[in-house]
Amino acid sequence: MLKLNENYLKLPGNYLFAEIKNRVNAYKALHPQAEVISLGIGDVTRPLDKKIIDTLHEAVDEMAAAETFKGYGPDQGYRFLIDAILENEYAAKGVALEPDEIFISDGAKCDTGNFQEIFGLDNTIAVTDPVYPVYIDTNAMAGRAGAFENGRWSNVIYMPCTAENNFAPALPKTKADIIYLCSPNNPTGTVMSREELKKWVDYAMENGSVILFDAAYSAYITEDDVPGSIYEIEGAKETAVEFRSYSKKAGFTGTRCAYTVVPKALKARSDNGEWVSLNKLWARRVSTKFNGVSYIIQKGAAAVYTDEGKRQTANTIAYYMENARIIREGLREMGFQVFGGVNAPYIWLKVPGSMTSWQFFDKLLNEVNVVGTPGSGFGPSGEGYFRLTAFGSRENTQKAIRRIQEGLDL
Helix, strand or coil, X not given: CCCCCHHHHHCXXXXXXXXXXXXXXXXXXXXCCCCCEECCCCCCCCCCCHHHHHHHHHHHHHCCCCCCCCCCCCCCCCHHHHHHHHHXXXXXXCCCCCXXXXXXXXXXXXXXXXXXXXXXXXXXXXXXXXXXXXXXXXXXXXXXXXXXXXXXXCCEEEEEXXXXXXXXXXXXXXXXXXXXXXXXXXXXXXXXXXXXXXXHHXXXXXXXXXXXXXXXXXXXXXXXXXXXXXXXXXXXXXXXXXEEECCCCCCHHHCCCEEEECCCCCEEECXXXXXXXXXXHHHHHHHHHCCCCCHHHHHHHHHHHCHHHHHHXXXXXHHHHHHXXXXXXXXXXXXXXXXXXXXXXXXXXXXXXXXXXXXXXXXXXXXXXXXXXXXXHHCHHHCCEEEEECCCCHHHHHHHHHHHHHHCCC
């Protein structure tokens, strides 16, 4: 008889953003004239920059001629993009990596979710709390998270990040084998200092752990003393995998391109005592289960690193960060306790009074027709907080803040 993967049945409710969509659609059905502004899901709204568009057109034309047509590409990605990444993202920071340590993919969400496949189910995982839901959900699907009880997974080590500890997670008291870190952080918009990252790298080296480091928002860092890559920390090549994306850096949420760095120095011990390269295992997984990102899209991503591409991309990022400033300062004027929005396009605010995160969601939606993301959807320590995104248009961002300032009954 056909049997299910019972771990899927343990997942609670809908995926967070699907639940938000369902609630908004239900509200619109009852209020068809309402103009709802979404500052919830972190999708970009600016069009692709001109240099990227021009390069995409050129790549499409190449596919129309036999001399320049491309079929299946290299498993790990084209060298023109890998070399551009090595030079601009890492060598510029004093980090030396090899081309075969870079894997081009179609999204950091996919890679952060899939990387756990190469680890045994008896490993313990630790996550900052609140946390991007994909980290936990994919481990739950695999059967590594245990049982879901009272809003927590029994086999997951939660590391609270709240205003009380300045959103800096404490080292776990019990040994963690797989550690998920995200900086700049989604959802809190806060960052980890060089000293904080060094603490985690040292912990991983001492305990034989691996850090899965999500740096999808590194392009939004504005402060000079904040590391843009975990490999700026000594020892990280022996302890960490890094995930990056063009979704927010260059507006590729609908175009799909990202990359993952797996240093060859990063190894784990097999059951027979052999030290095995995670780079080798990930390469095997990629070649077996992924068909690669199209040549056209990789050419568009490479255009980000041209002089014109850098200028245009920086302007787009500055546009979103100005939105973040508008949200952050507008909320502070109202007396909200606000975090983030300086090195990340997310604003994390403390829910007023004794309301829950979902109650505040409903209040915003019903009173001022503005949508955000309840903090509790990111984990137990997210309760009492709320996330707004700076990825809306300038007009909608300004309008949403005016609505909140003028119409929200506090």
